[in-house]
Amino acid sequence: MKYKLGDFVRFVDEKMEGFVTRIIDDQMIGVTGDDEFEIPVLASKVTTVHGYEPAGAKKAAIVDEKPVDLGVFEKKGIYIGVVTDVKAPSVVHFHLVNTTSFHLLAAFSTEKQQLFKGEFAGIIAPSSTEKIYSAQLADLQLWPLFTFHIVYNTKQNIESPLPLVVKEKFKAKDFSSTKKQVPLLNQAGWLIRLDEPDLVIDAQKLKESFFKPAEEKVVFEKPVSEVDLHIEKLRDDHQFLQASEMIQIQLAHFHKALDSAIVHQLPDITFIHGAGNGILRHELHKLLGKHPKVQTFMDARKEKFGYGATKVILK
Structure with a gap:
């Protein structure tokens, strides 16, 4: 499937266009237009409209790490920011948000019914974000198990924390709260922190x-x-x-x-x-x-x- 949720497409045989809001199977997708009705269509019957960039599509540039004041070196602050697509509100985009001073070597995979899939792997620079996944919010109960592997790295004289491994199965209550401003994205959404240990009572x-x-x-x-x-x-x-x-x-x-x-x-x-x-x-x-x-x-x-x-x- 060459299309992703949030892609802007145009019908080949009709004067219609809209956003991909559902991946039905390997051949079929759902496209929602201005009338907000979702139309099932063969993927071969639409084409990508170039020039449109969905929210969060731009990647943060990674530059050479410059020395920072160790007194303000941020060691904590790794989040998942979930925001709705500007043009297709039924679709949400997941962003890995790095507010720390570390470069993060991140890998993200999903698992559903013993089927595993690597979704993203890359470097997240300090104070930057990366879009890693998209999904239909209405299908929340069908979302897979998310697994995040994060390794910290810096050229500064700072001891890096141990690698972070987080498994998350999202539930409706995770998105029941009021939206807040997501750091670095300048968009309202939901914020899930990854680098805080869960409370465990023995x-x-x-x-x-x-x-x-x-x-x-x-x-x-x-x-x-x-x-x-x-x-x-x-x-x-x-x-x-x-x-x-x-x-x-x-x-x-x-x-x-x-x-x-x-x-x-x-x-x-x-x-x-x-x-x-x-x-x-x-x-x-x-x-x-x-x-x-x-x-x-x-x-x-x-x-x-x-x-x-x-x-x-x-x-």
């Missing part, structure tokens, strides 16, 4: 801590029902912290408060994260969605917090 170790001698037992102070994660509430020196340091401090405070709520068997706890750019909210929701002790979570009372707080119901 139930056995937590259980063992209850039977330690008094001098060894871990003490969890009972948390308040509302935990404010605004950085100015957590650190007096917040104006001197980098963005990556702030998010780490906020997430550490979140983990501590959540563990304490679980140990003290609170029925629920509310985290005040603010609206802002939505990164902290997304990180919390990602961790809560995979937490074995969380029954559900939702936006807290809007009349009190607006859209800046999340209420967590514990099991």
Whole structure:
């Protein structure tokens, strides 16, 4: 199949044109025109219209790495930015977003029903993006398992982190939140972070801590029902912290408060994260969605917090 989702094509035998919005099989595609109706057509009956570039098609130029101030060398910040096509809103494009100071050697593959396919391999320069995949948003339940392999590289005097391997099976809740501005793309979309470890609670170790001698037992102070994660509430020196340091401090405070709520068997706890750019909210929701002790979570009372707080119901 020579066509991809988002390609602009023209019918050979009719005065019609539109965007490829579905790959039906090796011979058939779905094309959506200005009337927003999708028409199934043989791939041999359309031709590419040259001169149109879908959103995100331009590749960032990779230049020789220049020395940077090691004091501002960003080690964290690898995301998947998912944005809708400007001309075909039913299609979403996946971009690998590198806000770190490393060059990333990235490989991306998919797996569905034991069928594996390499989708992308290349170098992502610091502070740049690369479009790696496209899909029909309506077919989300049919999307394959995504696997990302990322190796860090720099000519600077910086120790590179261990290679990153992330497997992701997207669900509807990953795209239920309000769109936010995706870094570097200057487009609204959904942001999924790849370089943060998932929260893993060792139930056995937590259980063992209850039977330690008094001098060894871990003490969890009972948390308040509302935990404010605004950085100015957590650190007096917040104006001197980098963005990556702030998010780490906020997430550490979140983990501590959540563990304490679980140990003290609170029925629920509310985290005040603010609206802002939505990164902290997304990180919390990602961790809560995979937490074995969380029954559900939702936006807290809007009349009190607006859209800046999340209420967590514990099991």
